[in-house]
Amino acid sequence: MFRSTAVSARHVSRGFAQRRLASTKTVKEVLDEVIPKKQLQLKQLKTEHGQAVLGDVKVEHVVGGMRGLKAMLWEASVLDPNEGIRFHGLTIPDCQNALTAAPGGKEIIAESMFWLLLTGKVPTEAETRQLSRQLAEKGDLPEYIEKLIDSLPPTLHPMTQLGMGVAALNHESKFQEAYERGIKKSEYWTYALEDSLNLLARLPALAARIYRNVYNPGKPIPKINKDLDLVGNYVNMLGYGDNHDLTEYLRLYIAIHGDHEGGNASAHTSHLVGSTLSDPYLSYAAALYALAGPLHGLANQEVLRWQMNMQKELGDDITHENIEDYLWKTLKSGQVVPGYGHGVLRYPDPRFMALQDFCESRPNLLADPIVQLVKKTYEVAPAVLKEHGKTKNPFPNVDAASGCVLYHYGLTEFKYYTVIFGVSRALGCLTQYVWSRALGLPIERPKSLSMDAIEKLIKQ
Numbered sequence: 001m002f003r004s005t006a007v008s009a010r011h012v013s014r015g016f017a018q019r020r021l022a023s024t025k026t027v028k029e030v031l032d033e034v035i036p037k038k039q040l041q042l043k044q045l046k047t048e049h050g051q052a053v054l055g056d057v058k059v060e061h062v063v064g065g066m067r068g069l070k071a072m073l074w075e076a077s078v079l080d081p082n083e084g085i086r087f088h089g090l091t092i093p094d095c096q097n098a099l100t101a102a103p104g105g106k107e108i109i110a111e112s113m114f115w116l117l118l119t120g121k122v123p124t125e126a127e128t129r130q131l132s133r134q135l136a137e138k139g140d141l142p143e144y145i146e147k148l149i150d151s152l153p154p155t156l157h158p159m160t161q162l163g164m165g166v167a168a169l170n171h172e173s174k175f176q177e178a179y180e181r182g183i184k185k186s187e188y189w190t191y192a193l194e195d196s197l198n199l200l201a202r203l204p205a206l207a208a209r210i211y212r213n214v215y216n217p218g219k220p221i222p223k224i225n226k227d228l229d230l231v232g233n234y235v236n237m238l239g240y241g242d243n244h245d246l247t248e249y250l251r252l253y254i255a256i257h258g259d260h261e262g263g264n265a266s267a268h269t270s271h272l273v274g275s276t277l278s279d280p281y282l283s284y285a286a287a288l289y290a291l292a293g294p295l296h297g298l299a300n301q302e303v304l305r306w307q308m309n310m311q312k313e314l315g316d317d318i319t320h321e322n323i324e325d326y327l328w329k330t331l332k333s334g335q336v337v338p339g340y341g342h343g344v345l346r347y348p349d350p351r352f353m354a355l356q357d358f359c360e361s362r363p364n365l366l367a368d369p370i371v372q373l374v375k376k377t378y379e380v381a382p383a384v385l386k387e388h389g390k391t392k393n394p395f396p397n398v399d400a401a402s403g404c405v406l407y408h409y410g411l412t413e414f415k416y417y418t419v420i421f422g423v424s425r426a427l428g429c430l431t432q433y434v435w436s437r438a439l440g441l442p443i444e445r446p447k448s449l450s451m452d453a454i455e456k457l458i459k460q
């Protein structure tokens with residue numbers, strides 16, 4: 001599967017590159033061109049196809065977490081159960097071919113992914129670099145945020161701190177200020193974009209300050225380098241700037257965790273909160289608290305804890321049989337196997353495969369016992385989960401792989417891992433925030449029913 005998509009990717013990317021080779025537009029200028037076309041598309045959908053049926057609403061949807069219910073508009077990515085995520089039609093290998101890397105690097109950088117998600121177009125190198133610079137120039141934290149974060153107890157979970165910092169940044173919201181001033185609905189998106197760029201720019205400094213306070217109190221944090229990309233600066237501020245491989249890993253990680261269509265809990269939360277015209281900061285803070293749940297983003301912390309416990313219990317020479325027994329022990333104790341299963345996917349997550357490929361291409365990394373353990377677990381777990389018979393998807397999701405590489409490079413503090421995911425998921429949530437305002441989407445308000453009301457409806 002991966003090879004054939006990579007071939008089509010080269011084709012796709014060459015096409016994109018030829019069309020936009022010389023462009024040096026800003027992201028706002030590209031959106032100015034793209035938005036009217038999408039507004040027209042939505043108008044036509046509403047007027048010409050408003051009554052078209054996309055599926056039935058069954059009782060199982062209402063009582064089963066709305067799994068499979070087609071009930072949200074989300075522009076930047078669509079998830080196929082077997083093929084995985086596509087960002088504006090591009091697979092992860094397509095993106096790896098088409099999107100700009102950092103100077104001296106190979107992996108996708110956050111800026112080029114954000115540009116693609118927002119505009120549906122592959123940015124030129126000049127556009128990507130200019131966005132990197134724009135973000136670096138906006139990246140410093142206001143003093144009151146530094147004071148707020150520094151005042152928190154280091155024992156407070158890093159995700160709680162991240163959500164608090166993001167929410168408090170709404171003191172700066174241009175969207176909220178403009179709304180209070182009384183702007184027209186057609187202008188909402190421009191302020192939403194300004195807030196989104198400011199928030200994205202500041203997330204690395206915020207996330208790095210939390211890391212410093214919790215794990216390295218008192219250690220100076222390097223200043224933002226205006227010539228570096230967003231993740232390059234983030235890794236620098238975390239204190240790992242001299243580790244090229246970790247920097248590249250985090251570039252890939254942050255780009256591919258950025259968006260996973262709209263129904264996942266973090267994206268859906270930001271979409272719902274944003275629909276009330278809460279500003280981008282508050283909407284994204286809400287998303288972070290959904291990401292902080294162990295069935296969602298926190299699973300990356302849980303995976304590593306679980307794999308380390310397995311290693312502690314089973315020692316160094318772990319066989320496939322040992323892992324099988326450990327899996328059954330976890331399942332029989334009524335716990336989920338973290339990093340396995342998915343609400344939509346029914347095949348190994350291509351994000352997991354991309355992270356595994358990263359390991360495969362680096363012998364030192366591949367030889368690490370924890371990376372080996374994750375790989376061996378993948379060789380055993382799907383069969384065990386199939387035999388267990390409960391989960392609809394016995395394959396690994398992205399969280400099965402993400403933590404072990406961080407661990408190898410010395411970023412061993414599991415409780416911090418979801419914060420990195422939280423820096424990434426802003427790419428998708430903020431993209432949709434801008435589009436929801438550009439398209440004038442209404443406040444979300446589905447109809448709920450009590451069990452008695454459902455029974456009454458069935459009898460009718």
Ligand SMILES: CC(=O)SCCNC(=O)CCNC(=O)[C@H](O)C(C)(C)COP(=O)(O)OP(=O)(O)OC[C@H]1O[C@@H](n2cnc3c(N)ncnc32)[C@H](O)[C@@H]1OP(=O)(O)O
Pocket residue numbers: 067294295296297299331335336337338339340341342343344390391392393397398399
């Ligand atoms: C970035 C991400 O958010 S990716 C997901 C990260 N989360 C995890 O890795 C946690 C482990 N996985 C899970 O808990 C689930 O697979 C989820 C939350 C991801 C998806 O949940 P669902 O869509 O409800 O999965 P599904 O329909 O397959 O669940 C059916 C049953 O299988 C169980 N199941 C699903 N996955 C697993 C698993 N990994 N281990 C054990 N049991 C599982 C469910 O708990 C459920 O049991 P129940 O009937 O007793 O409630």
Ligand SMILES: O=C([O-])CC(=O)C(=O)O
Pocket residue numbers: 259260263264265266343344397
């Ligand atoms: O899609 C989902 O439900 C969960 C997930 O993998 C993500 O949000 O990245």
